[in-house]
Amino acid sequence: MDELIIAGRSFKSRLMVGTGKFPSNAAMLLAIENSGCEIVTVALRRVDINNPGDSMLQHIDRDRYLLLPNTSGARDAEEAVRLARLARAAGCEPWIKLEVTPDPYYLLPDPIETLKAAIILIKEGFNVLPYMPADPVLARHLEEAGAVTLMPLGAPIGTNRGLRTRDLIAIIIEQANIPVVVDAGLGAPSHAAEAMEMGADAVLVNTALSDTANPAAMGEAFKKGVEAGRLAYLAGLGPQRNKAQASSPLTGFLRGEK
């Protein structure tokens, strides 16, 4: 069985889904169900003390989905480490999607602070899944530090622009010995399929589902895109050529001359 193995734990689905920005909890739950995912990400924020409201956590079936808290909002390693420890104190398994994004406009991950935080958290026993720039050299450092996956971005978070960093992601995939999860910027199932065809081990999407008219249907579409891409990768894509290669023989045409 072609299972995804992260930190010794196996998963059937190669699609991870974020839970942010859905129009409702119901839409979010339907989208993640249709996606077939087994890992969902969540964030940590201050409660609104003037408005208690509903905890989204109670809606997510923890027997069905592995909750992967992220450190979104962290601007440096210290803030990320604090958030990771808070997530662990909340009773989550010690898996953390490490996100350190000091610039709010492009939300690009800070490579130096990410590596710094990764080293600290790995020492504290976390399974660290670092969101990172598509930098193959940084990937090496994170792998050596003990990260359990690499999560290079395709394009800035929420932009739906696809695999803008594809050439670098290809190098990361080639050189990595741990699973590569393309995370951020994917907007269409075809983007996810392409990442899988390139040999990515999984992809993570959020905006691609939540910011659409029909998140439930898009969840299913992405499920199929990821499956198609993975099947194609395992089957082996044919080579690209310059010269046309006819599908039928160039002889025996129904023409005047013999």
Add this chain to the structure above:
Amino acid sequence: MDIIVNGETWEIEPAITVQELLISLGFESDRVVVELNRQILTSSSFAVIHLDDGDAVEVIQFVGGG
């Protein structure tokens, strides 16, 4: 007495426990994480830790995110 909750000054009865604070704010103790003066508390300690004047409390929950 006054404490700070999530950056806001908040008036409370003297020496109430963290648990009592959460109840008064309307939060379930199993759905939030609490930091007291930058120390993360275990949920089992909520009922036994009493708040002091000027304490800084952070009440944090999970929200949607990518």
